Amino acid sequence: MHGVPDAHGIPDSERLARIFLTRVLEPGDERAGQWIRDYGTEETARRLRGAGARLPGVTDRRWAGLLARAGRADPGQDRAAARNAGVRFLCPGDPEWPLQLDDLEDSRPIGLWVRGRPALRLWALRSVAVVGARACTPYGAHMAATLAAGLAEHGWVVVSGGAYGIDGAAHRGALGATGATIAVLACGVDRPYPPGHTSLITRIAEQGLVIGELPPGDHPTPSRFLVRNRVIAALTRGTVVVEAAHRSGSLVTARAAQRLGRLTMGVPGPATSGLSGGVHELLRGESVLVTDAADVIEHVGDIGELAPDRRGPVLPRDLLEPAARRVLAALPGRGAAAAADIAREAGTTEDDAVGRLYELRSLGFVERHDDGWKLTRQAIDSVRQDHRQC
Missing domain, CATH: 3.40.50.450 (Rossmann fold)
Incomplete structure (x- = not known):
C-alpha cells in the first residue's frame, strides 16, 4: 500500500510524490520549497495534479505550465526506469541523505x-x-x-x-x-x-x-x-x-x-x-x-592536519655563524683583499677577521692568495644561488 513506510521509514506515497515533483518542478525552485514546507509533499503533489485549490504565488501562465507537466508525469514509470538503470532515489529522511543539503532550506533538493x-x-x-x-x-x-x-x-x-x-x-x-x-x-x-x-x-x-x-x-x-x-x-x-x-x-x-x-x-x-x-x-x-x-x-580538515612549512633550500652559508657570514660578505666578488680591508668592511678587528678567514678556508669558502684572501668558486656559486632565491 502507498501509505506503508518502506525499510527506511518513509511511506511509499511520500517517495512517489517526491519522484513526481522532480518531474514537474525545476531544481532549486524556492517557491516550490515553500509549498512543500507549508503543505507537505503529498498535498503539493495532489494540487499539482489538479485536485484541490491552486497553490499560491504563481501566475496563470506558470500554473498552466506546471499542470501540463504534471499531466505527463508518471512516477511509477520513472522509478522503474531508474531501477533498470541501476539508479536509486533518495529522500530527505533516508539514512543515506546528506544532512548538509538541508542548509539550502527552501531550495533544498526535493x-x-x-x-x-x-x-x-x-x-x-x-x-x-x-x-x-x-x-x-x-x-x-x-x-x-x-x-x-x-x-x-x-x-x-x-x-x-x-x-x-x-x-x-x-x-x-x-x-x-x-x-x-x-x-x-x-x-x-x-x-x-x-x-x-x-x-x-x-x-x-x-x-x-x-x-x-x-x-x-x-x-x-x-x-x-x-x-x-x-x-x-x-x-x-x-x-x-x-x-x-x-x-x-x-x-x-x-x-x-x-x-x-x-x-x-x-x-x-x-x-x-x-x-x-x-x-x-x-x-x-x-x-x-x-x-x-x-x-x-x-x-x-580536522585540527592538526597542517600543510608543511614552505621554505627554500638551506644553503651552506646559512649554516655559518653570523660573525663568519659578515666576514664572508666583506670579501670582494672578484680578486683578493687584505685582511685589514676585510675587517673594516665586516666591522670587526683584524685579528678576529683573520681567525674567521681561516675558519672559512677550512670550510671551502675562501682561499689565501699571496698576502690577501679571495672567494673560492664554491663561495661564488653559493652567493649566486642565494641571489636567485631572492
Missing part, C-alpha cells in the same frame, strides 16, 4: 537520483569540490588533476560537475589515484552529459557516485547547470576554484558556498590570463589561496 554503490551521506562528510573553467588551459588541467589526486590519496572525496575542462581533470585525477569522486549532473544520471564524457561518467559510476536532481532521461539546460552548482557547494566542506573567468559558472558555486558558510579557495594563475581573473577576484575577497592538496586539507 530528492536525489543516485548511481553508484557507495553511501552518499558517508562520502559527503569528507568531501571537497574542485571546479573551474570548461575551456581551461593546460596549467589549469594539470593543477586540477594534481589537486584531486592529492586529495584522493589523503582519503578525501573529490566532487565536481562532470563537465569538460577543470571538472573532467579533477574527476580523472581522483580516479587515477584510485580515489573517490562524485559527479553532480544537471540532467538525468542515466544520461551522461556532455556526451564526450560518457566513458568518464560511466567510470565514475563504477568507482564512485553520479548524482542529480532530475529524473531519468531528463536533459540539461543553461539554468539547470547554474542551480546544480548550489548542490556541489552545499554537499562539500569547501570549494576550490582552479580557473575561472569573471563570468564563470564556477564563481556561482563559490558564492553559493560562501553564503552557506563553507570555505572557498582559489588556485592563482598568471595575471595576464583571463581564465584566472575570476579566481583572483575571489582571492581579493574572502577566499583562501591554495597551491596543492596539503593547503586545501589544512583549511577543510
